[in-house]
Amino acid sequence: xxxxxxxxxxxxxxxxxxxxxxxxxxxxxxxxxxxxxxxxxxxxxxxxxxxxxxxxxxxxxxxxxxxxxxxxxxxxxxxxxxxxxxxxxxxxxxxxxxxxxxxxxxxxxxxxxxxxxxxxxxxxxxxxxxxxxxxxxxxxxxxxxxxxxxxxxxxxxxxxxxxxxxxxxxxxxxxxxxxxxxxxxxxxxxxxxxxxxxxxxxxxxxxxxxxxxxxxxxxxxxxxxxxxxxxxxxxxxxxxxxxxxxxxxxxxxxxxxxxxx
Amino acid sequence: xxxxxxxxxxxxxxxxxxxxxxxxxxxxxxxxxxxxxxxxxxxxxxxxxxxxxxxxxxxxxxxxxxxxxxxxxxxxxxxxxxxxxxxxxxxxxxxxxxxxxxxxxxxxxxxxxxxxxxxxxxxxxxxxxxxxxxxxxxxxxxxxxxxxxxxxxxxxxxxxxxxxxxxxxxxxxxxxxxxxxxxxxxxxxxxxxxxxxxxxxxxxxxxxxxxxxxxxxxxxxxxxxxxxxxxxxxxxxxxxxxxxxxxxxxxxxxxxxxxxxxxxxxxxxxxxxxxxxxxxxxxxxxxxxxxxxxxxxxxxxxxxxxxxxxxxxxxxxxxxxxxxxxxxxxxxxxxxxxxxxxxxxxxxxx
Numbered sequence: 001x002x003x004x005x006x007x008x009x010x011x012x013x014x015x016x017x018x019x020x021x022x023x024x025x026x027x028x029x030x031x032x033x034x035x036x037x038x039x040x041x042x043x044x045x046x047x048x049x050x051x052x053x054x055x056x057x058x059x060x061x062x063x064x065x066x067x068x069x070x071x072x073x074x075x076x077x078x079x080x081x082x083x084x085x086x087x088x089x090x091x092x093x094x095x096x097x098x099x100x101x102x103x104x105x106x107x108x109x110x111x112x113x114x115x116x117x118x119x120x121x122x123x124x125x126x127x128x129x130x131x132x133x134x135x136x137x138x139x140x141x142x143x144x145x146x147x148x149x150x151x152x153x154x155x156x157x158x159x160x161x162x163x164x165x166x167x168x169x170x171x172x173x174x175x176x177x178x179x180x181x182x183x184x185x186x187x188x189x190x191x192x193x194x195x196x197x198x199x200x201x202x203x204x205x206x207x208x209x210x211x212x213x214x215x216x217x218x219x220x221x222x223x224x225x226x227x228x229x230x231x232x233x234x235x236x237x238x239x240x241x242x243x244x245x246x247x248x249x250x251x252x253x254x255x256x257x258x259x260x261x
Numbered sequence: 262x263x264x265x266x267x268x269x270x271x272x273x274x275x276x277x278x279x280x281x282x283x284x285x286x287x288x289x290x291x292x293x294x295x296x297x298x299x300x301x302x303x304x305x306x307x308x309x310x311x312x313x314x315x316x317x318x319x320x321x322x323x324x325x326x327x328x329x330x331x332x333x334x335x336x337x338x339x340x341x342x343x344x345x346x347x348x349x350x351x352x353x354x355x356x357x358x359x360x361x362x363x364x365x366x367x368x369x370x371x372x373x374x375x376x377x378x379x380x381x382x383x384x385x386x387x388x389x390x391x392x393x394x395x396x397x398x399x400x401x402x403x404x405x406x407x408x409x410x411x412x413x414x415x416x417x418x419x420x421x422x423x424x425x426x427x428x429x430x431x432x433x434x435x436x437x438x439x440x441x442x443x444x445x446x447x448x449x450x451x452x453x454x455x456x457x458x459x460x461x462x463x464x465x466x467x468x469x470x471x472x473x474x475x476x477x478x479x480x481x482x483x484x485x486x487x488x489x490x491x492x493x494x495x496x497x498x499x500x501x502x503x504x505x506x507x508x509x510x511x512x513x514x515x516x517x518x519x520x521x522x523x524x525x526x527x528x529x530x531x532x533x534x535x536x537x538x539x540x541x542x543x544x545x546x547x548x549x550x551x552x553x554x555x556x557x558x559x560x561x562x563x564x565x566x567x568x569x570x571x572x573x574x575x576x577x578x579x580x581x582x583x584x585x586x587x588x589x590x591x592x593x594x595x596x597x598x599x600x601x602x603x604x605x606x607x608x609x610x611x
Contacts, residue, residue, distance in 0.1 A: 078504030085498035
């Protein structure tokens with residue numbers, strides 16, 4: 001499994017403890033796209049990503065290049081999909097950052113060396129060179145997030161799933177991560193990220209999937225979505241826009257501000 | 262790889278230094294192992310001088326050769342292999358559970374193995390069929406590990422792992438007490454009590470033959486799981502996304518520990534805390550991922566146990582102090598230190 005990949009999701013439903021988390025979802029996701037998944041808390045974003053990663057029992061089907069994901073072995077999946085989950089952001093063992101990043105190469109080489117050029121590249125990309133030898137238990141939350149992102153991006157998987165990759169990051173590093181995701185998609189990968197910062201999502205993503213109550217409230221290009229009232233509806237807020245030379249800037253405001261204005 | 266790279270790393274020499282440091286530490290461990298091994302062969306009721314030891318090993322001195330072959334060598338092989346297995350098992354369980362306080366004894370494995378063995382001694386089957394003791398011990402250990410894993414898989418979490426291990430250990434200990442109190446034969450009771458304390462005294466090559474094959478298979482299983490323990494550093498979801506079947510790894514680890522620790526417990530009795538101490542002793546000196554720590558932990562476990570056994574021979578007492586009791590005396594305060602000083606995060610939730 002290499003090169004480009006596309007995912008076809010057909011009538012996907014996920015229930016947990018009797019509660020429907022994803023409700024009859026069908027869509028197709030193509031190589032070269034940077035897809036931002038947005039939506040309120042509990043709308044099914046993480047579950048959607050976990051299902052795409054094959055880590056969630058679900059009804060319906062998810063097929064990667066025509067092969068149902070449950071027919072792929074775990075190592076085959078690992079070579080097709082790179083996944084940054086939300087759990088375990090604070091490892092216990094004082095493993096050096098460099099070794100954490102090198103872990104991402106495990107699906108391709110069980111004995112991947114921590115001085116592999118790809119590891120060096122990621123350390124540079126995520127601004128981790130100075131932290132490379134430090135234990136992951138001795139760095140800040142944002143630094144750890146970058147190490148985990150570098151781990152997720154180091155392999156050549158054609159599909160990259162990132163659950164809230166901007167958490168704990170300062171603005172400069174948030175921009176950098178979005179930039180790296182965009183480049184990865186431009187290079188032919190399918191990048192799907194759960195993002196809470198709507199402004200970032202609109203600016204960088206090539207396609208927006210907006211979830212509400214386990215259903216797709218919108219699936220559109222950012223520039224078209226911005227002209228609708230979908231965002232205001234699904235988040236229950238007022239969306240303020242300002243035009244800049246770099247394009248529109250979005251900001252969320254409570255409804256009452258809008259009422260006053 | 263994604264993106265070409267033009268990095269000419271200035272980090273390479275440092276990496277080599279790190280690798281060399283780990284290499285030097287392994288060498289140091291090996292030297293320490295050889296030293297305690299030689300001491301173990303020399304010391305005993307009849308001390309052998311270095312030259313006598315050499316003559317005994319080369320067969321030039323018949324007396325020394327007999328002492329070595331019949332008494333000292335089996336004892337050394339057992340303390341090395343069982344200690345090594347315990348250290349390795351500790352590192353494996355800590356890696357699997359992502360918990361620095363886990364070890365087979367904390368999870369109740371040796372106690373369950375002991376229960377199986379005690380049943381065999383009590384029923385007299387151990388005398389009738391020599392494989393009964395190690396096999397029942399292995400089955401006991403396997404059942405304990407499986408029960409723990411099944412419950413943990415249902416309720417999840419590291420705290421529950423430790424609590425369930427504690428419960429299984431207590432249950433096995435209570436069952437052993439019950440057997441002891443029901444026993445009408447005081448000699449059997451004495452035999453069981455002394456056996457439970459853990460010792461390498463009066464073991465023969467037959468005990469080596471009984472336990473070593475199981476220990477080798479068990480150890481191989483744990484080493485095989487090494488890459489998965491390393492991936493588990495970042496949690497189950499990440500490890501699964503890296504291609505590891507964590508449920509299978511849990512089963513193989515349980516089987517490996519049950520085989521190795523079960524067979525070890527069957528011939529030496531219960532020796533606690535080695536599995537807890539060995540990984541913590543080596544962690545500051547090696548690249549501290551859960552895989553890299555396996556081999557040094559095994560070496561440290563072998564050194565610790567053999568050194569404790571040497572100490573047992575040196576301490577003057579009317580009857581020899583049991584090595585299991587000695588390890589517990591050393592190990593309990595160390596366990597306390599780990600809980601109080603918390604050099605590691607003790608919970609794995611972000």
